[in-house]
Amino acid sequence: MSLDKYSLKMPKAVYSGKDSLNRIPGIIHANGFTKIAAFTDKSLRKLGLFDLVEKRIEDTGLPYEIFDDLPAEPTYMAVQAVIDQFKTTGCDVIVACGGGSVMDAAKLASVLVTDEYGVKDLLDDPLQARKCVPVIMIPTTAGTGAECTPNAIVGVPERELKIGIVNDNLIADFVILDAELIRNLPRSIAAATGVDALCHAIECYTSNKSNPFSDMFALEAFDLIMNSIEKACDDPSALNEKNRMQIAAFYAGAAITASGTTAVHALSYPLGGKYHIAHGVSNAMLLIPVMKFNEPACREKFVEAWDRAYHGEETLNTPEEKSQALIAWMERIVKHLEIPTDLKQFGVDPADLDSLVEAGMSVQRLLVNNMREVTPEDARKIYQEVLK
Ligand SMILES: NC(=O)c1ccc[n+]([C@@H]2O[C@H](COP(=O)([O-])OP(=O)(O)OC[C@H]3O[C@@H](n4cnc5c(N)ncnc54)[C@H](O)[C@@H]3O)[C@@H](O)[C@H]2O)c1
Ligand SMILES: [Zn+2]
Structure with a gap:
């Protein structure tokens, strides 16, 4: 803290x-x-x-x-x-x-x-x-x-x-x-907006601004989302899971108020501003590359998030195993929800990288919250991950 x-x-x-x-x-x-x-x-x-x-x-x-x-x-x-x-x-x-x-x-x-x-x-x-x-x-x-x-x-x-x-x-x-x-939110919108809430939860939990108030809301939101999002999106009759997603999104909002989002949201802003990619979709794209980049600096927090949210049978022992398992779980969710993860399909050209990096780096309000410092070179590599 x-x-x-x-x-x-x-x-x-x-x-x-x-x-x-x-x-x-x-x-x-x-x-x-x-x-x-x-x-x-x-x-x-x-x-x-x-x-x-x-x-x-x-x-x-x-x-x-x-x-x-x-x-x-x-x-x-x-x-x-x-x-x-x-x-x-x-x-x-x-x-x-x-x-x-x-x-x-x-x-x-x-x-x-x-x-x-x-x-x-x-x-x-x-x-x-x-x-x-x-x-x-x-x-x-x-x-x-x-x-x-x-x-x-x-x-x-x-x-x-x-x-x-x-x-x-x-x-x-x-x-x-x-x-x-x-109840009838189309699956693609439920998925992208739900992953936006997931980003709020994990970013606020791993933010330099995290604190006891934000951690309480961020962790509970994270647990609820990781265990409800797929059913809430897949099954129109799953009103309990949908209500859990509403509560989680609200809690994740409380976590934003008390803490702040980090590099996923920072690098996502130009994708919305310039290419009009929906907010949830651009966050979903960047979530895994940023989590992989952040892992060395956020390992302890990722372990806590795993211990809180994972209710299955698998036993993992080392912090690194848990931290990697957490990222892999989030990656499976993004894949399962079929959210687009390639910037090219939104008309982004590799030649646009310089301007993207410049615009992303201008969102210092959020980049300063990221536990691992993001240099322009890092931002470029993260964008390249979704521009393959
Ligand atoms: N203020 C904040 O703290 C905060 C946080 C994150 C994002 N945002 C902003 O919120 C906006 C995105 O909001 P959003 O992701 O909720 O989507 P949205 O409000 O842009 O809605 C997306 C589409 O879904 C439709 N829609 C909404 N609810 C529906 C429903 N129940 N059934 C069918 N269609 C429905 C809308 O009509 C719209 O066409 C962005 O501008 C983003 O930057 C704000
Ligand atoms: Zn958001």
């Missing part, structure tokens, strides 16, 4: 389990809210998923407006455009129903009912944001943990990067984790 100061910040209340969506009217009335802004996206409306939430919003008897003009993994301009529609409506609570993209936009809206600054200004100075409107988060993917973190991530096309805006005022107020919302 390298830090002697650490903290735990959380939403005010988290509801989960059967029919937890029914909590919506109670939360709204108990807090005296009078007009509701519902954030979602068009495909969730088309799928009828948002209807589950809208029904409970109708049950409140209060006026509401829907904001669904949000593309997946939006740029800061797309988020600002939705906020500009929202901020004149007088809504005093936001209900966000969606994946990380919708939740991040809702979080930014919650601090931007003002003309003093916009999303672009927060990219330069995130700490100026103050909470204006409380948020109820209802994730429809089990991955990002955005319902728990103080982060909002937006695309910045002029820098060909995705950038995280971090401010404690972005932490949601209420969270509802209802497995009905991820």
